[in-house]
Amino acid sequence: MLDRRQFLKLGGATAFATLFGGCEKVQRKLIPFVIPPENYTLGEALWYASGCRQCPAGCGVVVRVSEGRAKKVEGNPLHPVNRGKLCARGQAALQALYHPERLSQPMKLSGARGSGSYKPVSWEEALSLLMGPLKTVKTEAPASLLMLTEPMRGHAGLVAGRFMKAFGSPHRVAWDPFGPDAMITANAAVYGVRDLPEHDLANTRYLLSFSGDFLETGISPVHYAREFGRMRGDRETIRGKFLHFGPRLSMTAAAADLFLPCAPGTEGIVALGIAHVMVRDRLTAAASAAGRLSDDLSPYSPEAVEKKTGVHAHDIAAAAEEFARNQPGLAIGGTAASTGQDGVFHCAAVALLNVLAGNVGEPGGVSFPNRAQAFAKYGAETPLLAPPPESGYAGMRAALEKMRSGAFRMAILSGATNPAFTLPPALKFVEALSKVPFVVAFTSFLDETTSLADLVLPVPTALEEWGDDVAPVGHAGAVTLCQPVVTPFHDTRSMPDVLIAAAKELGGDPAKALPWGSFRECIEKAYGGPGGEMEKALQRGGFFGESLSPRSAPRERKTSFPAARERDFDGDPKAFPLVLHLYPSVTLYDGRGANLPWLQELPDPVTTAMWRNWVEVNPKTASGLDLAEGDAVTITSSSGKIAAHVAFNPGIAPDVAAMPLGQGHTRYGKYANGRGENPISLLPAGETYALQATRVALAKTKLSTTLARAAHPEGQWKVKNMM
Amino acid sequence: MTRKRTHVVLAIALLSLGLLLTTGYAYAAETIPQPVAFSHKIHVTGYKMSCRFCHSSTNKSQFANLPSVEKCMMCHRSIATDKPEVKKVAQYWNGKKPIPWNKVIDVPNHVYFPHRKMVNAGIPCLTCHPGMDQAGTAEQKLEFGMGFCMECHRKKKVSIDCWTCHY
DSSP states (O other): OOOHHHHHHHHHHHHHHHHHHHTSOOOOEEOOOSSOOTTOOTTOEEEEEEEOOSSTTOOEEEEEEETTEEEEEEEOTTOTTTTTOOOHHHHTHHHHHTOTTOOOSOEEEOSSTTSOOEEEOOHHHHHHHHHHHHHHHHHHOGGGEEEEESOOOHHHHHHHHHHHHHHTOOOEEEOOTTOOHHHHHHHHHHTSOOSOOEEOGGGOSEEEEESOOTTTTSSSHHHHHHHHHHHHHSSSSOOOEEEEEESBOOHHHHTSSEEEEOOTTOHHHHHHHHHHHHHHTTOSHHHHHTGGGHHHHGGGOHHHHHHHHOOOHHHHHHHHHHHHHSSSEEEEEOTGGGOSTTHHHHHHHHHHHHHHHTOBTSTTSEEEEOGGGGGGGGGGGHHHHSOOOOOOHHHHHHHHHHHHTTOOSEEEEESSOOHHHHSOGGGOHHHHHTTSSEEEEEESSOOTTGGGOSEEEEOOOGGGOOEEEOOSSSOTTOEEEEOOSSOOSSSOOOHHHHHHHHHHHHOHHHHHHSOOSSHHHHHHHHTTOTTTHHHHHHHHTEEOOOOOOEEOOOSSSOOOOOOOOOOOOBSOTTTOOEEEEEEOBTTTBTTTTTTOHHHHTSOOTTTOEESSOEEEEOHHHHHHTTOOTTOEEEEEOSSOEEEEEEEEOTTBOTTEEEEESSOOBSSSOTTTBTSSOOGGGGSOOOSSOOTTOEEEEEEEEOOSOOOEESSOHHHHOOHHHHO | OOHHHHHHHHHHHHHHHHHHHHHSSOOOOSOOOOSSOOOHIIIIIISOOOHHHHSTTTTTSSSOOOOOHHHHHHHHTTSSTTSHHHHHHHHHHHTTOOOOEEOOOOOOTTOOOOHHHHHHTTOOHHHHSTTGGGOSSOOOOSOOOHHHHHHHHHHTTOOOOHHHHOO
16 A cells, blocks of 8 residues: 555656656757759748649639748739639649659550550650650651640640641640530621630629529639629629529529529520510610511510420510610520530520620620730731630541541640540540550640550649640730749659650751740740740739730621521430439539549539539439439430439429539549549430430439538428428 | 655655746757757858858748758868768768758747848847857857847837737
8 A cells, every 4th residue: 555655755756757758858850951942931932923724714823832832822813814813623733733643754654555554764765765656657657646635725835736737747636525616606606706705794784694604614713703793792883683594503503693494405595585575575776676587586485485495484574674674784605505516506596695785895795805916926826826715526536536547656645634534435535546556645644544655754733834825715915924833843844845855856847846945945935035024924924914905796797597406315215314414513624633632522512512423313303213312323324324322402403413524533543533433424426525415314223332411411401391 | 765855856846847837948058969060160250151141041031041951062062072071961962861950949839039030130140149150060058038038129129019929
């Protein structure tokens, strides 16, 4: 037993040991750099301006760099596209920079093609592996070189375009899954301008959206989100009203004053219904002048439109009246409206409303500034620097045919568009690429496409690279300059740099066409070199000075009536009762963001689901199929079959099943792989990239996974109350 | 064991507790070993180099940085290359490794001490680092208690608001 004395003694000793044990000095280290980065001050942050390349919107960014490390990406307050704002995808550029799976050195194939086993090689060896076949192809059959990239803008596009021309191959294909082809074709027909319009949301009083997705994944979501905010709250007495027509309550639709659901593929018919009322009742000056349209519009009375679309006739009449009374008004179409063979019709019908409202070229309306003005000095080469943002689906299909027939002896791949993932498997891209004897890929990550290459060349990420850019909309005449904000972490070389070096080695025409020592030199020559103007522009993030005079759309022309075309759904309605509605993910876009955990963990704004894909169905439809929230279902189309979890969306048409794109990767690293299946595999190999023109059937099944949600679905709406 | 010795043990325990609570950070009286026996005396007194040549961020940042290995090698590629300590630096340089210095001077985490403000106000380095010009590797001769800071702040009639340094 302890007596009092021993207890005190032990207690004292313990206290002593505890106190002095804690005093033992842990030596802290101070570790300076071996070679410090440029402009480096310990403990002080520097902000560098550059351009965002996480999607094609072309925002400007500023990056906080401290101790030579990029710490935070924010919007550039001076940049006309995003004015200091930035979306989650732009913020996640940091994770691409520091990604553990980034390629740090060139690799050559060490197993069978497509096996994904590679051996690291030096740049010298990699370049000799590239130049061998390139020289042979140049001398024997230069036209058998294929270059397949994302749409390239700025001088990177110039370098790639000149290289291919000087090489002697016309086969330069650019692929963007969400390129607004239909809208551009429709604009050519209705406005007479073959380009994207600027929608002046900020000054409009009445906004009609036909499946518009301008707040989430449209052409320039950050730009339009800011403009939308100005439309709603920046004017003393006017708060612009916003009506949304579409088959699904999307994030954009949820921001509307009134969401009027319509049947899938009928957006254009609703627009014509509104046009019918405007012309019939001579609601605007332009509509009165367009009296000759009344014959064409006569079949689209509100009552007839109601039968086809499910939108009530009185809603259509009221929308037409309000739209006409509250000028300037604006009508916008979206991805859903512009997909499929009928996309041009829907976009043209929406454009017709703008013409009838008389807002073309007016404040609060539609205008067409000349994007290419900044590059006018390049003359005929201007389209290389400011190409129209078309998807190139047709070009892609043509290229696939040629690949299959063995017309290509070598292919150069680059970019984030990942055709092996974003093209329907029914098109057999992988099989076609295997017919090309030698494939080189420029990339930062191995994915479904780049892992099919013979030689993989690592490129710097956007934060480590020189470049320039002109945004598709909202640029107001600006040219964005991109500069490395950190010293490149890995032994990487950008694609234009390698092309310039390759041209030099090829000699002759290619060397003459690309007369620079490096891509940086090309940029510096183009913008007046270091010192002077370019230095100031780099500090600001680009040239923002000149504002563009809008390229006026021809006024006095006969507006052609859009030839009505019904959506041609793939699949038998009896076997496949639901219409599949695929939409770009707010976070993962076309799937390129799926390897970034920041984007994976970001809840979808409509369903709050994350880390996996899901299928949205109306609770009514689900109850008919005996499905509960989170249940697993198989989704079957005539072209494929996948499984996913169910998420209820009471704002979706009962005959529609919607899925976000972006998940279902199999070879895109540990964060992207095995998170559901790719819904693109349900699409047929049609003539258009028909994201919303396929019929599917749902059937209950079992999955070992669950769907993670940020909020409990019951907390959002009581399913019972919806019935 | 006697009751007296128990009291002694208890007294020591209480005393040390009191010491810890009042002084906060005990300053390092002993010289802290460093990977390279750098001599401040040779560089500062001998060659009349400015402190800010090596500690270049003192007027720009809250931290007085340590020089990069590259900066040492600017001169020591050709100067005193036969000296054993310089050879050590060259070894780090050739191996592309940083020199892992041990921290000598520190203030507690609850103090914000911006070197920049002091240096730009014209306070000589030796005010707080006396004897550094005569030292070998860095030594801390003064105890940075709050009183030390306050004395100077009062004399110079600059802010003695709590939030100036504790935030």
